[in-house]
Amino acid sequence: MASVAASPAFSLLNSTGAIASSSATRARASLLPIPSARRSPLGFSAVLDSHRFSLHVASKVRSVRGRRTRGVVSMAKKSVGDLSSADLKGKKVFVRADLNVPLDDNQTITDDTRIRAAIPTIKYLIENGAKVILSTHLGRPKGVTPKFSLAPLVPRLSELLGIEVKKADDCIGPEVESLVASLPEGGVLLLENVRFYKEEEKNDPEFAKKLASLADLYVNDAFGTAHRAHASTEGVTKFLKPSVAGFLLQKELDYLVGAVSNPKRPFAAIVGGSKVSSKIGVIESLLEKCDILLLGGGMIFTFYKAQGLSVGSSLVEEDKLELATSLLAKAKAKGVSLLLPTDVVVADKFAPDANSKVVPASGIEDGWMGLDIGPDSVKTFNEALDTTQTVIWNGPMGVFEMEKFAAGTEAVANKLAELSEKGVTTIIGGGDSVAAVEKVGVAGVMSHISTGGGASLELLEGKVLPGVIALDEAITVTV
Numbered sequence: 001m002a003s004v005a006a007s008p009a010f011s012l013l014n015s016t017g018a019i020a021s022s023s024a025t026r027a028r029a030s031l032l033p034i035p036s037a038r039r040s041p042l043g044f045s046a047v048l049d050s051h052r053f054s055l056h057v058a059s060k061v062r063s064v065r066g067r068r069t070r071g072v073v074s075m076a077k078k079s080v081g082d083l084s085s086a087d088l089k090g091k092k093v094f095v096r097a098d099l100n101v102p103l104d105d106n107q108t109i110t111d112d113t114r115i116r117a118a119i120p121t122i123k124y125l126i127e128n129g130a131k132v133i134l135s136t137h138l139g140r141p142k143g144v145t146p147k148f149s150l151a152p153l154v155p156r157l158s159e160l161l162g163i164e165v166k167k168a169d170d171c172i173g174p175e176v177e178s179l180v181a182s183l184p185e186g187g188v189l190l191l192e193n194v195r196f197y198k199e200e201e202k203n204d205p206e207f208a209k210k211l212a213s214l215a216d217l218y219v220n221d222a223f224g225t226a227h228r229a230h231a232s233t234e235g236v237t238k239f240l241k242p243s244v245a246g247f248l249l250q251k252e253l254d255y256l257v258g259a260v261s262n263p264k265r266p267f268a269a270i271v272g273g274s275k276v277s278s279k280i281g282v283i284e285s286l287l288e289k290c291d292i293l294l295l296g297g298g299m300i301f302t303f304y305k306a307q308g309l310s311v312g313s314s315l316v317e318e319d320k321l322e323l324a325t326s327l328l329a330k331a332k333a334k335g336v337s338l339l340l341p342t343d344v345v346v347a348d349k350f351a352p353d354a355n356s357k358v359v360p361a362s363g364i365e366d367g368w369m370g371l372d373i374g375p376d377s378v379k380t381f382n383e384a385l386d387t388t389q390t391v392i393w394n395g396p397m398g399v400f401e402m403e404k405f406a407a408g409t410e411a412v413a414n415k416l417a418e419l420s421e422k423g424v425t426t427i428i429g430g431g432d433s434v435a436a437v438e439k440v441g442v443a444g445v446m447s448h449i450s451t452g453g454g455a456s457l458e459l460l461e462g463k464v465l466p467g468v469i470a471l472d473e474a475i476t477v478t479v
């Protein structure tokens with residue numbers, strides 16, 4: 001089997017479309033790999049997903065090969081790992097990261113995960129002699145707001161990179177231009193909060209052009225903001241070539257698109273959270289891919305009610321009862337084993353000091369509300385999870401913020417940690433599930449923990465992320 005790269009920058013996929021897994025190749029590996037092979041009208045098997053377009057792939061491949069091609073074809077996004085020292089040395093590189101970290105009242109960073117996650121891309125660039133112009137947003141400021149200044153990030157960035165990071169007081173304009181002009185090879189300049197300009201969120205082309213004018217090429221590593229079509233995530237790509245993905249963005253896509261679309265089976269999805277309405281897209285999308293679907297959280301009461309059970313004063317979305325019934329039917333039709341909790345922890349009020357007890361799913365009395373899954377459900381879920389090779393989890397099993405109702409969520413976190421240590425691929429899909437695994441202290445053992453809540457949800461729903469789609473493509477043909 002020969003591999004033909006259609007552009008100098010190429011991605012490595014095996015014949016099933018899965019990413020090659022050695023560490024050396026992973027650094028250069030495909031961003032948008034993986035899903036099931038489909039037969040294209042042009043007579044070859046194209047690896048496609050929602051980020052790709054079959055005919056577009058086909059025509060490019062045909063023009064490259066100059067003849068009809070058989071085999072696996074994939075189009076992926078170009079990666080920063082595809083850029084060599086020759087491409088980077090002395091070049092000004094605009095890096096959009098998501099350094100939107102939580103700060104306390106003293107402007108101290110309370111969780112530096114997103115800063116640490118951005119380091120590999122920045123290090124790669126500085127080690128290859130690039131001049132890094134680093135950009136991010138922080139919070140949702142309306143205009144220039146001192147409490148959203150990026151100044152508190154500078155010491156931590158400098159410490160993690162082992163160099164003194166400079167900071168500009170603006171993100172465009174003459175002062176920034178002169179700081180960029182004096183930036184040495186291997187230096188890093190942090191621009192001020194890009195959302196201090198309303199033009200950022202409006203994706204204003206003139207603003208994007210000004211940002212782009214600072215640099216020679218663009219790297220997007222801001223996974224957490226990749227679902228936003230903003231000037232620094234999308235608009236800027238129209239003015240800077242190449243525009244490539246950073247290592248974090250690549251890893252997020254490897255897991256949330258790659259491993260989910262072409263999982264080691266059996267593949268289980270665990271979906272929880274408050275409302276079924278906010279998870280419809282995820283459930284529908286995962287039903288197409290998974291073998292086992294475990295449901296928990298506040299959404300289960302809509303399913304219970306749809307099946308004729310009493311739910312007391314539990315959270316129910318009356319207008320989603322039919323939807324719940326249709327999702328159950330869809331799972332059955334697809335042969336997906338959908339498990340609803342068989343028992344729940346109920347409380348007499350929504351409060352940490354509520355009276356609580358465990359009841360069967362069919363035993364919720366008036367005046368009581370379900371706030372967690374019960375011990376029998378945990379046992380059944382654990383038995384189902386023991387059969388799996390890949391697990392993705394999005395959304396807590398109960399109101400885990402209150403100790404009395406945290407057991408179900410913590411049990412799932414512990415089970416996934418145990419499975420991960422046995423070699424099962426475990427993916428934590430952003431949002432509150434990340435907070436839960438961190439609370440339990442098992443974050444370090446999971447295969448992947450997403451750094452983006454909204455972005456991971458959109459990816460799991462099968463949506464295209466504007467910050468990803470805008471990046472340059474690399475094509476690989478395996479014949």
Ligand SMILES: Nc1ncnc2c1ncn2[C@@H]1O[C@H](COP(=O)(O)OP(=O)(O)O)[C@@H](O)[C@H]1O
Pocket residue numbers: 272273274275278296297298299315370371372394395396397398399400401430431432433
């Ligand atoms: N049974 C329940 N009743 C009410 N709220 C619940 C219940 N189970 C979980 N929740 C709440 O759901 C919230 C998380 O929901 P959601 O935002 O949809 O999930 P995620 O942030 O993981 O995407 C948590 O704050 C949790 O307290």
Ligand SMILES: O=C(OP(=O)(O)O)[C@H](O)COP(=O)(O)O
Pocket residue numbers: 098100139140224225228431451452453454455
């Ligand atoms: O924190 C973020 O998203 P998340 O809360 O969905 O993980 C990102 O930095 C995006 O921020 P935004 O939702 O203000 O665009």
